[in-house]
Amino acid sequence: MPNTIDKCEVHCIHPEQVEFAQKNMLNEDTAQSLADIFKILGDNTRVKIIYSLILQELCVCDIAAVINASESSVSHHLRLLRTHKLVKFRREGKVLYYSLDDEHVETLINQGLEHVNE
Amino acid sequence: MPNTIDKCEVHCIHPEQVEFAQKNMLNEDTAQSLADIFKILGDNTRVKIIYSLILQELCVCDIAAVINASESSVSHHLRLLRTHKLVKFRREGKVLYYSLDDEHVETLINQGLEHVNE
DNA sequence: TAGACATATGAACAACTGTTCATATGTCTA
DNA sequence: TAGACATATGAACAGTTGTTCATATGTCTA
Numbered sequence: 596m597p598n599t600i601d602k603c604e605v606h607c608i609h610p611e612q613v614e615f616a617q618k619n620m621l622n623e624d625t626a627q628s629l630a631d632i633f634k635i636l637g638d639n640t641r642v643k644i645i646y647s648l649i650l651q652e653l654c655v656c657d658i659a660a661v662i663n664a665s666e667s668s669v670s671h672h673l674r675l676l677r678t679h680k681l682v683k684f685r686r687e688g689k690v691l692y693y694s695l696d697d698e699h700v701e702t703l704i705n706q707g708l709e710h711v712n713e
Numbered sequence: 714m715p716n717t718i719d720k721c722e723v724h725c726i727h728p729e730q731v732e733f734a735q736k737n738m739l740n741e742d743t744a745q746s747l748a749d750i751f752k753i754l755g756d757n758t759r760v761k762i763i764y765s766l767i768l769q770e771l772c773v774c775d776i777a778a779v780i781n782a783s784e785s786s787v788s789h790h791l792r793l794l795r796t797h798k799l800v801k802f803r804r805e806g807k808v809l810y811y812s813l814d815d816e817h818v819e820t821l822i823n824q825g826l827e828h829v830n831e
Numbered sequence: 832t833a834g835a836c837a838t839a840t841g842a843a844c845a846a847c848t849g850t851t852c853a854t855a856t857g858t859c860t861a
Numbered sequence: 862t863a864g865a866c867a868t869a870t871g872a873a874c875a876g877t878t879g880t881t882c883a884t885a886t887g888t889c890t891a
Contacts, residue, residue, distance in 0.1 A: 607778035634755030660725035
């Protein structure tokens with residue numbers, strides 16, 4: 596009974612399927628969070644950083660050497676990955692060792708690879 | 714014996730781990746393809762389009778109604794999703810019905826949701 | 832405590848992306 | 862064949878993003 600749906604400003608051909616889809620739709624926040632995660636993974640450099648951390652932890656300058664990027668660039672990316680809980684780090688003296696924070700990340704990467712290699 | 718590694722322009726602290734990581738690193742093309750897939754998924758509107766297609770096929774204007782976006786915007790996004798083989802369509806008269814092209818996509822979305830909802 | 836070193840941070844800029852508006856294409860029906 | 866309709870496409874513009882360069886922070890050692 597409550598008419599939460601549109602006010603007829605939008606034209607659609609199959610009102611029932613539209614209503615069904617809307618009932619099952621992600622809420623705005625979830626959709627945004629989901630897009631944000633993928634956005635983080637949607638960069639060449641970050642993909643390589645994450646991939647380099649699957650097998651072992653590495654310090655910043657080693658990551659930079661592995662993926663052939665500047666340390667500054669890597670550091671910026673690591674901050675982003677950190678704030679989104681994709682990587683964590685431990686300090687040992689001056690050196691920060693980064694590693695993956697979440698087993699989901701590796702799963703996502705592998706799932707993506709399956710799509711790429713199909 | 715072959716010295717394919719750097720020419721010492723990059724400083725790194727743990728040469729062995731770096732070399733190990735480089736041996737296992739994604740090649741440039743794969744990394745780029747992987748990033749490209751995630752980039753596609755890294756947009757609010759596209760996430761919602763894909764999600765709306767998990768349960769049923771929908772035509773363009775219905776998708777637009779479901780996610781509350783303009784038909785033009787949806788059409789642009791669908792083209793992108795099409796060229797990357799994430800959705801396919803069938804024509805019925807004037808109407809184009811879109812659906813997911815690949816079961817990997819749904820898996821990726823669900824895996825992403827797990828990360829978001831942890 | 833000074834200097835070296837590993838890393839972080841901020842500002843700036845070019846490159847890229849998503850939306851909108853206008854217009855084009857392709858299909859149906861009268 | 863003309864007109865309505867569903868969708869596609871192109872151009873343009875604002876907003877976002879990744880890199881670089883310069884500088885700051887924090888830790889160790891002499």
